[in-house]
Amino acid sequence: MTEPTLFELSSPGRTGMTFPEPDVPRFDLPEAGLLRDDLPLPELAEVDVVRHYMALSRYNYSVDGGFYPLGSCTMKYNPKINEDTCRLPGFLFTHPLQPIETVQGNLMLMYQLQEWLKEISGFAAVTLQPAAGAHGEFTGVLMMRAYHKARGDSKRVKMLVPDSAHGTNPASAGMLGMTVKVIPSDARGNVDLQALKAECDDTVVGLMLTNPNTLGLFDENLEEVIRLVRECGGLMYGDGANLNALLGIVRPGDLGFDVMHFNLHKTFSVPHGGGGPGSGPVGVSERLADFLPAPQVAILEPAIGDTPPLYGFVTPKHSIGRMKAFHGHFGGGLVRAYTYIAMHGAEGLKDVSQYAVLNANYLAARLRGTYKIPYDRICMHEFVMEGRVEGSDVRALDISKRLMDYNFHPPTNYFPLIVHEALMIEPTETENKDTLDRFADALLAIAEEARTNPEVVKNAPHNTPFGRMDEVKAARELVLCCWLPEGYESSR
């Protein structure tokens, strides 16, 4: 069953290509140790390589292959028209160092995307530079720090982060040397206002709120949370990873947030998983607009008559500087997101969120009699239930593995940490009722198996190319190299 590695498939002298006769004189390299001859690269024919990667791709599970309810990740189906637009030659064959006069189309698209994201979120300005969500957070927190510093307020070192936030929030603040104070949730899954009040003082940089939070709940105290943070001089950071629940319904900028990152790869249908590439633009309120990264896309000369405007780059007055070598993930992220927004329009985007919320609530309604939902109220685009069954000792991990036998990707497990044996389920709006029903039926069947035949759940998966992986061994005995360079053992 195991596909051999390219190194194992290698055969000395086998080759995938023939070099043409050189059209320049041959020249012997100096014997100065410039080249090494001990690098054991695999030797293969083209057909060997193609079959190898085809075999590996069949082990993969993708959103094009089936339902992928991985909570917090918004694994929606990505429309194929995005693939057409991002491969248009005018986008594909451009270079970020070209003179702006030769890439006006690209710049116009970036400018329009900035405008649309502003309209969707209610913010005053947007940067497209950050490479992914966490990079966007880091950018946002840098601007918060720069804002306080510009006011001469150097006392502020404390970032407040609710325990229902994404794990990247405290990490982003921590990377900037801030002290992170975790604010607990109350019994309804909202930010605990008493605990928040106790932390609000003149050392607060701000509060990083994931809303809807990782329980899939819209914070019922949101206005009060924002008021408390503002009252003590802090800024409000919004984690926009869960924006898929809010499009066309509520705008974080209107609510009083100062900064928020978008995950174009979640909300706006850019393929993701496997490490990227993501795209994490950041929107800011008026008071942070001057601190945005540079360069920003702007209109340098307005349109006159039939002459279109001249698009180019500007540097905001107190810019925190560059966050990336160039202008963001242009083709991979920005063009696809632009296409997605253009295809949906304002009403269509509102439908996206309404169906995402409807689908999550439908699944929760079908499952709550069998699985416990600890913070059980109307959810937004996702919900968290406990992956355990009355009268059985199976755990969330077992249920996740068993779902693979039913040909579904497992939900996110063991996150958020405030729910025991958490299974975090996000169906997204792109799934129809038949798919949702099949998934709910599978989870109900697994609950029955857990009671009557628990071994089949505990030893799952059975129908996948590989059975249960030894995650402990993988973590403790990490081997990333399939051959060891000479001398490796002795140099350890």
Next chain:
Amino acid sequence: MSTFLSTLKYAKTDEWFDPATGKVGISDYAQDQLSDIVFMEITVSVGDEVQAGTQIASVESVKAASEVLAPVSGKVVAINEDLPNNPETINSDPYGAWFIQIEGGDPANLLDAAEYEKHCQERAH
């Protein structure tokens, strides 16, 4: 079923403190919830003054990464230097796998074994 030792005092955040020796570790309940621990790191050094509730270590299992907090305030007089090389002993022997030793710690605010067991049961339902 998790084990609770009556000779130890417990923090609500699942650390144990031995009033007799000043040693600190994480409870059997905590290691069971975390499942197989694959990495641990002690973030304080001998001589440090630690405050109750501040981080002294982190543990990582295949499920989650978690901070370990000081159950009491006091001075760190020893750390278990072998533990990071053998983090699995936290699973196999949670009350033997001590993290650090704290001098002068006052356990008055900690739970006894029966109270802590109740605290664990409440969270499980």
